[in-house]
Amino acid sequence: MKKLEGQVVIVTGGARGIGEGICKVFCNEGAIVALWDVLDEGQKTADKIAKNGGKIFYQNVDVSNQESVDMAVAKLISEYGKIDVLINNAGIIRDRSILKMSREEWDQVMHVNVDSLYITAKAVVPHMKAANYGRIISASSVNAFQGAFGQTNYSASKAAIVGFTHSLCREVGKYNITVNAVAPGFIKTEMTDSMPQDVIQAGISMIPVGRIGTPEDMGHAYLFLASKEAGFISGHTLHANGGAMP
Template identity: 45%
Template structure:
């Protein structure tokens, strides 16, 4: 087990890529804080509970943590809670993200603010809070989930692309700031991964994208989970400030 008794926090851990990251970390022995955001139907809580159940069956521990990552106060409460329960926070995975796809011509200020608020300010809130504990401990691993779109741009995704490109710049700066404190800071830029987010893309466009992927398949959430495990492991201790692309060759 590569991560025995390490303490991790995964934002948006109730489904999709976040869920796969939680399970991949737990498989390696990490104790995981599973963050979820409240919704009217309580679906996220229900899904987060199912993930926690899986973690338990693997023989590891988890903690359900409700917080909207775009709200600094809620993030502070969440980080305090995990440190209170497990005594430390060593791994932070910023996975929570949303889309509000629309061309600039029709984009409302709200569409811009919400995407930047969750995808970029959310990362800022979590890193700024968690990194203090990592500094004190002289150890930390921070991974933020960016996107291929942050590199290439996309029609109807200027808000999303800006947020994901923002992560890449943020990561490089923080990596420099804490490089001598035992903390590595990296981003992962997935291509197209089979999750709820991909389901929102019309079939016709999806089949066009698929034709452009050299490997001829979409990625799986577990492809991302395994990359996270590597980047937070001791084997990756000399990797910092990087954005690792994982996209079946779609962007090289």
């Protein structure tokens, strides 16, 4: 029996990187996946996964815009009548040391990485409450816990996700909704490909399992928390980093 058979899942930021890995793994487990992204390349990603038998479709959604999210949720509800799983994976970086960081770079990161949690929860939680079932899992980061040069905005936003998770899990547990976070370590995606080669190699040398993580590695971490079997785990942050920060 597949772990997510017939379940309706939203994966934000699913066009590429970790989000694409989550979409692939969830489709293999029988989920019906709504791939949300602002990049039209989301259509190609969905087509590619659908060719291999996945039930997946692209919705152009900006997670930092309440109207955009509400419209997409309304479409899903009218078509399927429920949303079982929400994966808040979309995120951005605007790295710069604090002395050089503009207010705009700070605000952009907070808007996409933090405001989106409020926006998607406001749209989705009422439907999960009505169904008396739900799984909400959001992307934190190893850098929320250890920090990184040039990432005061990003680290603060990813730490906010942990606090949000702790509080929301207390509010919605009685509706059989669990709320968790995944804190990825160093994962090979377009986000990390843009880093200098020597920084990438230095990063890998710090990972006890001896390799960079893959989007599919992350897909399996999310899958565990999204499964019905994980119903007694809530308010948790799963550190998926190859042992880099045990």
